[in-house]
Amino acid sequence: QVRLVESGGGLVQAGGSLRLSCAVSGRSFGSFAMGWFRQAPGKERDLIAAISWSGGATHYDDSVEDRFTISRDDAKNTVYLQMNNLKPEDTAVYYCAAHDTYDSDYRTTSDYKYWGQGTQVTVSS
Secondary structure (H helix, E strand, O other): OOEEEEEOOEEEEOOOOEEEEEEEEOOOHHHOEEEEEEEOOOOOOEEEEEEOOOOOOEEEOOOOOOOEEEEEEOOOOEEEEEEOOOOHHHOEEEEEEEEOOOOOOOOOHHHEEEEOOOEEEEEEO
16 A cells, blocks of 8 residues: 655744655665645645656646755655745645656656645745
8 A cells, every 4th residue: 555644844934944845665765756746725736846756756836846846865755845935825725746657757647646644834925
């Protein structure tokens, strides 16, 4: 059984930083591309960052480009999201997710099948 557990959310002032972590268990971590999604109240859940199986390719939504960095540590079965220069509009529940469809692009949101429980990030102005 694949399990994803996020940590690292919280309350931070605008301009501050947080690092989210997502630990994966139940299957070989290398079999997954990984992504971070977020959902603000009343809005859809959107993919904001993704990293390929090898870690050699990354993708960012325009809203977080140059502020957020996704990385993976295969030795620790963990994916990270470093969030800098946070803004009030970054307030949302953040979810990590795993994608194991090798013949699909790692940015394909519909192929993310395994999900964490979510962690709240609140940015005050």
